[in-house]
Amino acid sequence: MTELITSAGQQATHRPDATGETAWIRQPSDVSHLVNSSTQARNNAHIVVAIALGGVFLDAYDLGALAFGMKDVAREFDLTPAAAGMVASAITFGAIIGALIGGYLTDKIGRYRVFMADMFFFVVAALACAFAPNEYVLAGARFVMGLGVGIDLPVAMAFLAEFSRLKGRGNKAASIAMWCPTWYAAISVSYLLVLVLYSVLPESHTDWLWRLILGFGAVPALVIIAIRSRYMSESPVWAANQGDLHGAAAILRSAWGINAQVASDADLRAQPRPRRAGWRNYGALLRGVYLKRTLLATVISIASSFAYNAVAFGLPVIISSFLAQSMLTTILVSLALNLLFAFVGGLLAVRLVPRLGAWRMTVAGYLCQLIALLGLALIGRPQALPEAMAAIAMLALFLFGQGFGPGSHTMTYASLSYPVSLRGVGVGLNQTLMRASSTLSLFLFPLLTAMLDTGVFWVIVLAPLAGLIALLLVRWEPSGYDVDAEDFTDPAR
Known part of the structure; x- marks a missing residue:
C-alpha cells in the first residue's frame, strides 16, 4: 500500500478494490456517481459516518447538559433571574452565530478542516465550564460551546450525505436520519450521568454535579480527536467540485476501497464549474x-x-x-x-x-x-x-x-x-x-x-x-434523489 497527501490536507491510503477493476474519473460527476452507487461492504466511509454522528452526539449532550443543573448554578453564584437567563441561553446564541459561520466555512474550506477545528471548541469550552469561577466565565464558555454546536451541524450533515450511497438500505436519507436517535441517545446519556452522580455524590458536594456533567463533554471530543488521523478524510465529492480529481480519487481508494484513477483525457476546463463558495450563496x-x-x-x-x-x-x-x-x-x-x-x-x-x-x-x-x-x-x-x-x-x-x-x-x-x-x-x-x-x-x-x-x-x-x-403544498421528496447532480445542471443559476 502506498500513502499520499491529498490537496485537502489529509492522509489517504491506496487500497485497490476487491475486484481489482479500475474506476476511471474524468469529471466531478463521476466521483458523485461512484459514491452514490458504492456497494462496498467494508470501508472507512462507515467509520467517517460514525465519527460525524459522534459530533452530533456532542451537540446534543452539550445543549442538554445543564438542564438539571441550573438551580445549583444559580445557588452557587447567587444569580439573579436575568443572570441565570444569560448563562442558560449563552449556548443557544452561540449556536445561532456558529450555524451561519459554519455553513459558509463548510462549503468554503472543506468538511474535513472545519470538523477537525470544531472538535477543539468542545474540549476547551467543556473544561472551561467545569472550572468556571463565576457566572461570566461560565456564560462565555457556554457561548463558545454554542459556536461549536452551530458550526458542527452543517459539517456533520455534509459528511453523512456525502459518505453514503444514494439508494437502498443505509442511503443518504437514512444516514442523515441517524442524527435523531443519536441526539436522543446523547440526551439519555446526560440523564443517566445526572442520575448516577446524583446518587453517588455526597450531599455536601452536590455543587460538583453540574461541573462534572459539563466537563464530561470533553471526553467524547478527545476520543474523536484521537481517532481522526486514522479514519477521517475530506468529502471526495467536495474535493472533486473544487477541481481536485486526484485528491477525490485518493479518498475513494482510502475510504471506499474503490480503485479510482483519474483518466489521462480528463479535462476540467471542458466541464461545467460548480458554484463557488461564498456568502452570496445564502441568497x-x-x-x-x-x-x-x-x-x-x-x-x-x-x-x-x-x-x-x-x-x-x-x-x-x-x-x-x-x-x-x-x-x-x-x-x-x-x-x-x-x-x-x-x-x-x-x-x-x-x-x-x-x-x-x-x-x-x-x-x-x-x-x-x-x-x-x-x-x-x-x-x-x-x-x-x-x-x-x-x-x-x-x-x-x-x-x-x-x-x-x-x-x-x-x-x-x-x-x-x-x-x-x-x-x-x-x-x-x-x-x-x-x-x-x-x-x-x-x-x-x-x-x-x-x-x-x-x-x-x-x-x-x-x-x-x-x-x-x-x-x-410542497410535495418534495429528497430521499433517493440525486441532488448533487444539480451542481452541473443548476436550475437556480
Whole structure:
C-alpha cells in the first residue's frame, strides 16, 4: 500500500478494490456517481459516518447538559433571574452565530478542516465550564460551546450525505436520519450521568454535579480527536467540485476501497464549474427551485422545534399532577419517554426512510403529534389516574411521532434539498432560523403556560398543523434523489 497527501490536507491510503477493476474519473460527476452507487461492504466511509454522528452526539449532550443543573448554578453564584437567563441561553446564541459561520466555512474550506477545528471548541469550552469561577466565565464558555454546536451541524450533515450511497438500505436519507436517535441517545446519556452522580455524590458536594456533567463533554471530543488521523478524510465529492480529481480519487481508494484513477483525457476546463463558495450563496437558497425547498425545510424545522420544546416544557406540569415532583422523578420519566418512544421512533425512521421516503414519514409524524396535542388539550390537568395515564400515553405518542417523522427528517430536508456547493449554507441557514425560533419559543412558553395552564396545548397544536400544510403544498421528496447532480445542471443559476 502506498500513502499520499491529498490537496485537502489529509492522509489517504491506496487500497485497490476487491475486484481489482479500475474506476476511471474524468469529471466531478463521476466521483458523485461512484459514491452514490458504492456497494462496498467494508470501508472507512462507515467509520467517517460514525465519527460525524459522534459530533452530533456532542451537540446534543452539550445543549442538554445543564438542564438539571441550573438551580445549583444559580445557588452557587447567587444569580439573579436575568443572570441565570444569560448563562442558560449563552449556548443557544452561540449556536445561532456558529450555524451561519459554519455553513459558509463548510462549503468554503472543506468538511474535513472545519470538523477537525470544531472538535477543539468542545474540549476547551467543556473544561472551561467545569472550572468556571463565576457566572461570566461560565456564560462565555457556554457561548463558545454554542459556536461549536452551530458550526458542527452543517459539517456533520455534509459528511453523512456525502459518505453514503444514494439508494437502498443505509442511503443518504437514512444516514442523515441517524442524527435523531443519536441526539436522543446523547440526551439519555446526560440523564443517566445526572442520575448516577446524583446518587453517588455526597450531599455536601452536590455543587460538583453540574461541573462534572459539563466537563464530561470533553471526553467524547478527545476520543474523536484521537481517532481522526486514522479514519477521517475530506468529502471526495467536495474535493472533486473544487477541481481536485486526484485528491477525490485518493479518498475513494482510502475510504471506499474503490480503485479510482483519474483518466489521462480528463479535462476540467471542458466541464461545467460548480458554484463557488461564498456568502452570496445564502441568497441562492432563495432563488429558483431552492426557494420552495428552503421554505419547506425552514417551516418544518421551526414547527418541529417549537412543538418539541413546548412539550418538553409542559412535561413537569403533567407529571406534577399525579406524581411527587422531585428531581429524581423528572429524570426517570424523561429518560423513559426519550428511550422508549423518541429514540425507538428515530431508529424506525432510519430503517424505513429508504422504502417509505421522508415526505410520507414526516406527514405521519405530524399526524401523530396533532392527535397527541389535541388529546393533551382535551385532558387538561388530569384529576384521576386514568386521565393521567392517558396524558402520559399522549406524550409518548407525541415523542414517537417526533422521532419517526419531523425529528428525523427535518435534517433530511435541510441537507438533501441542496447540492454539494450549497449544502453547508443550506444547513447553516436552516439551523440559524431554527435556533432563533427555539430561543424565542423557550422564552414564550413560561408566559403562555402561566396564562393558559394546560390550555397552552391548543396553541402548540398550531405547529404540527403548519408543518403538515407546508408538506401538502410542497410535495418534495429528497430521499433517493440525486441532488448533487444539480451542481452541473443548476436550475437556480
